[in-house]
Amino acid sequence: RYFTQLTRGCNETIDKHSIYCCHNPQCTKILDPNVAAVKSIEYANKHKDQYLCMYMMILQQRDDIIKTLSDSAISLSKTVKNNPQTNSMEILKPYVFLLQNPLVYDLDNSKILEYFCVGLTNLDTPLMNTLGLWLLTFSKEQLIQLLTNFEQFISVRLVTAENIKLVSDIPIIGACAFLELLCKEYLVFQVRREHIINDALNNTRQIQRNKTSEEMKKELKIQFKGEDGIDQGGVQKEFFQIVVRKIFDTEFGMFIYNDKLRTWWFNPNSLDKLEFELIGIILGLALYNNIILDVHFPLVVYKKLLGIPVSLEDVESIEPEIYQSLITLRDTTDDVSEWMTYFSVTSDSFGETKTIELKPGGDEILVTNSNRQEYLKLYTKYLLDSSISKQWDEFYKGFKLVCDSPLLQLLRSEELEDLICGVEDLDFKELEKITMYDGGYTHTDQTIVYFWETVHAFSNDMKRKFLSFSTGCDRVPYGGLSKIQFSIHKQIDSDRLPSAHTCFNALILPCYPTKEKLEERLSKALNNSEGFGLK
Known part of the structure; x- marks a missing residue:
């Protein structure tokens, strides 16, 4: 095209021709085709399409x-x-x-x-x-x-x-x-970091006072008072992380943690009525806003949320030792009346031991082979329902305030848990495919190659630690790791440990010169991280 412009003109209908087109008075037609060819190659390499009349048109x-x-x-x-x-x-x-x-x-x-x-x-x-x-x-x-x-x-x-x-x-x-x-298309919470629980409660109370429960089904936006910035997902995620971390703190006393099962169960002695409603709301809002929560409830909680009747088998998910005792009671051929078990249980309430009858006069009714099925049924109801009824009712009310759709009834309890807490599909190949790079990194950089070789070789436990370190949760979104918006950002200082902005699923990875150093630094960061920082 440059050759045509230089030797005979472009013949384009245009107001102003290129300075390299002989239709332009400032351009001299080149008669020697060899000279024109050399010039054409020069202009094509130097200017690309910039001075083609067709491009200008x-x-x-x-x-x-x-x-x-x-x-x-x-x-x-x-x-x-x-x-x-x-x-x-x-x-x-x-x-x-x-x-x-x-x-x-x-x-x-x-x-x-x-x-x-x-x-x-x-x-x-x-x-x-x-x-x-x-x-x-x-x-x-x-x-x-x-x-x-x-x-x-x-x-x-x-x-x-x-x-x-x-x-x-x-x-x-x-x-x-x-x-x-x-x-108004959004549900906006304005909260102070130092009073985040009270402010979250006040926001939900305001909505309830105005009788506009549909507001809860809008996309949640968080504004931390005194802080600039538009919530495009990171602030929202940080809000959930902080609230969950505070509510499940053992010092708060709302839930009891089982070290063996690594799950939380309702504290029957907790009187935090509004806080239980809040955590129910938080679960519902997380579900509506596609936020993974780092909560560890036993599966029976999700059964109860869906209205699925509980059974003796569900006791195992909160009290395995009691469950084994009940199974033994159910299956033994011995005369269980000799065990001197009665239709009552004892519980500790603020240091005081109380006796709760499972039925009227239960403290004097002996469990026998003929009535043990009734005992098992009543004891199961006590453990999973009546002992925590005050706490559960508020929790359930909060959840239903947000999630009252009949579509939920189509879910199994396992599916509801996966939607709220994520899954355990640790396919890091999927994560590698969708990862974005910033600060100078590309997928071919040697540090990045070392990084993926290292994490692919991790055990599942280390992979979960990595997810927790970089995203704030060791679970995978429903649908797999390809649903995460994950990025790796370059840090020049190769003596620093890796760090992360969990609100944005962003890993800050120093430019390590060797694979051995990357493995050592990354493992040290993962094994010593706890909550929002290092141990």
Whole structure:
């Protein structure tokens, strides 16, 4: 193409030809084909398509199209600005057209968005609510982009406009009204880090007072008071991590931890009514927001959440030793009346031993071979239901406040557990395929090659430690590791230990010169990490 331009011209219909086209008066036609060939190769290597008339024509056509679209958007925005107040839904269509046009958010076209925001102030409340419902059809990415664009508009206007008064500037008032619409698609919790449990409770109480339980089913956004930034997932995840960590702290006393089973069970002596409701809400919100929770309940909890009747076999998941005793009682051919077991149990309540009858007069009713099935049934009900009824009722109420869909009844208890807590499918090949690299790393860098060779050789226990270290949870999302948005960021200092931003599933990996050093540093970090830091 350069050869054609230099020897006989491009023959393109264009206003201004390239300086390397003999249709341009500034270009001299090259008559010697050998010289033209040499020049053509030089220009192709140096300029690529930049000085081809065909390329310039495409750019001109693109610019013409953009100008036409921009002029149309300006014209439409003027119409919106001057629209009279009306209750006709037809008036909303231009607003949606403008929102979908990326040219609206170009700083060179700031007048378009200014007129759009002025027009918003002409809409009455029902029309604004209708516009909000239409926004529900936008994708999450579109809504985040809208939020960013309107915040940018306000910031730029405050900086560039002269003699602006924030409370009376109509475009800013309209922009704020639109941001309020975006917030109403979201469930927004404003919390203080140092009072996160109380603030979370206050947020949920406010929703319950307003009798708007549907709010709980919106996507959750977290705002830590006094901290800037838009919650695009990381802040939300951090909120769940902190709340779960605090509520399951043994000093909080709401749950009892079984070291052998590595599971939590309800403390029948805990009187934290509202906190049990909160953890139920947290489970429901995590389910709705696709957040994996680092909670370790026995499977019977998920059975009870789904309304599945519990049985003697479920006792094993909370009290294995008691379960074995009950099985022995059930299956023995001995005369169990000689065991001197009665229809009652003893429990410790704040240091005081209490006797609880499993049925009226149970403290004097001996268990025999003929009534042991009744005893087993009543004892199972006591362990799994009545002994924790006060705590469970609040927990269940909180969960149902968010998750009351009949679709849940289609799940098995194992599936509900996997959705909330993740699975154990430790296929790190899937994780490698979706990993993104930043800070200078690529998938072919030697450090990255060493890294994947190392983690693929890990035992399952070490792989779980790695997941906990880098994502805050040792479980895998339902659907596998390919569902994680995982990234590895380069750290130049090769003497540092690896670190992680668990809120963003981001591993900070120093550029280690040898595989041996990478293995030593990574293993040290994983084996000594605990909670949110190092032991």
